[in-house]
Amino acid sequence: MAATEKTPMRLIVFLMVLWTSLCSAEQSLGEQAYAIAAQLRDPASVNQTLAESETQIAYELKGRIGQMLAEGKNRQQIETALVARYGEQIRYQPPFSLTTAMLWILPLALLLLGVIAVWRQQRASTRSY
Numbered sequence: 001m002a003a004t005e006k007t008p009m010r011l012i013v014f015l016m017v018l019w020t021s022l023c024s025a026e027q028s029l030g031e032q033a034y035a036i037a038a039q040l041r042d043p044a045s046v047n048q049t050l051a052e053s054e055t056q057i058a059y060e061l062k063g064r065i066g067q068m069l070a071e072g073k074n075r076q077q078i079e080t081a082l083v084a085r086y087g088e089q090i091r092y093q094p095p096f097s098l099t100t101a102m103l104w105i106l107p108l109a110l111l112l113l114g115v116i117a118v119w120r121q122q123r124a125s126t127r128s129y
Contacts, residue, residue, distance in 0.1 A: 033066045036075055040082060041092045049092055 034051055040061070042053035050058045050065075061082070068078045082090050094100050 029069050032069055036065050037062050039092055041090050043086050
């Protein structure tokens with residue numbers, strides 16, 4: 001009789017452990033989805049991540065990210081799929097490339113040219129006196 005009394009208790013403990021592990025796995029997927037959404041730009045809003053935005057497309061993309069995670073896709077695969085669909089501008093911090101390098105170098109070069117032009121103008125005006 002003692003063995004049959006322990007069996008339901010073991011089953012209950014097993015089910016509790018199983019439930020806890022399933023809940024933590026779901027929470028982990030949610031956390032992963034949030035982390036990915038925080039690195040992607042909302043195509044419908046200005047300067048907001050998918051995680052921050054409350055637009056319709058942001059909700060749809062967050063759901064799509066969760067669905068892709070549930071399908072077993074990793075962060076890289078999800079980002080690649082979204083970049084293929086929405087273009088490189090969906091990345092909040094795009095990877096370094098020639099295009100992104102130009103975005104950094106061109107303003108600095110223009111600033112430098114402006115400083116040189118002002119310096120030369122000042123130098124020419126002091127010589128004329």
